[in-house]
Amino acid sequence: EPEVTQTPSHQVTQMGQEVILRCVPISNHLYFYWYRQILGQKVEFLVSFYNNEISEKSEIFDDQFSVERPDGSNFTLKIRSTKLEDSAMYFCASRSGANVLTFGAGSRLTVL
Amino acid sequence: GENVEQHPSTLSVQEGDSAVIKCTYSDSASNYFPWYKQELGKRPQLIIDIRSNVGEKKDQRIAVTLNKTAKHFSLHITETQPEDSAVYFCAAIPHDYKLSFGAGTTVTVRA
Numbered sequence: 001e002p003e004v005t006q007t008p009s010h011q012v013t014q015m016g017q018e019v020i021l022r023c024v025p026i027s028n029h030l031y032f033y034w035y036r037q038i039l040g041q042k043v044e045f046l047v048s049f050y051n052n053e054i055s056e057k058s059e060i061f062d063d064q065f066s067v068e069r070p071d072g073s074n075f076t077l078k079i080r081s082t083k084l085e086d087s088a089m090y091f092c093a094s095r096s097g098a099n100v101l102t103f104g105a106g107s108r109l110t111v112l
Numbered sequence: 113g114e115n116v117e118q119h120p121s122t123l124s125v126q127e128g129d130s131a132v133i134k135c136t137y138s139d140s141a142s143n144y145f146p147w148y149k150q151e152l153g154k155r156p157q158l159i160i161d162i163r164s165n166v167g168e169k170k171d172q173r174i175a176v177t178l179n180k181t182a183k184h185f186s187l188h189i190t191e192t193q194p195e196d197s198a199v200y201f202c203a204a205i206p207h208d209y210k211l212s213f214g215a216g217t218t219v220t221v222r223a
Contacts (some may be wrong), residue, residue, distance in 0.1 A: 103155040
């Protein structure tokens with residue numbers, strides 16, 4: 001069964017450092033998403049991406065965040081200067097034209 | 113944007129009993145309602161979904177009902193088993209496809 005692949009599975013970083021989380025969506029999917037889940041809380045929408053541009057973003061997705069699709073397969077989330085409160089599980093997801101969203105296994109970010 | 117409310121936040125049931133989780137949504141344009149199960153430290157996994165043109169859908173021990181007029185939908189798990197213990201999230205997708213999750217329900221099945 002096709003999967004959304006995320007790397008790294010866990011990253012520990014110092015506050016103020018830049019972090020890049022990587023995702024490989026399912027190959028024939030057109031819509032890409034990043035979600036965040038702070039420990040014990042619900043999954044929160046960050047950003048959606050379609051046709052090589054951001055289609056929607058939440059208030060969480062401020063100027064410290066950016067997304068990129070640098071080639072035909074990868075979809076990255078960059079946090080420029082991490083803060084303690086950025087510590088969370090970050091999920092990438094993708095879908096085809098249908099509604100069904102497939103999530104990756106997540107990247108756990110710990111900011112010290 | 114869409115706002116999804118989910119209740120209860122925790123649910124403890126005896127093995128073999130039924131569990132019911134309820135969600136309401138705000139955007140009448142939402143037309144797709146998935147339910148996700150998340151085990152500790154793992155990704156949300158789609159377990160069942162329902163579209164707005166259907167009132168009820170069943171898959172073995174899991175069923176979902178949708179009341180579009182009242183803007184609420186529910187997950188029903190019958191004959192619960194210990195492996196049903198997890199956090200369950202409802203979600204709604206409005207016209208902008210920005211999936212909004214409920215706050216989650218932690219289900220504990222007591223053996």
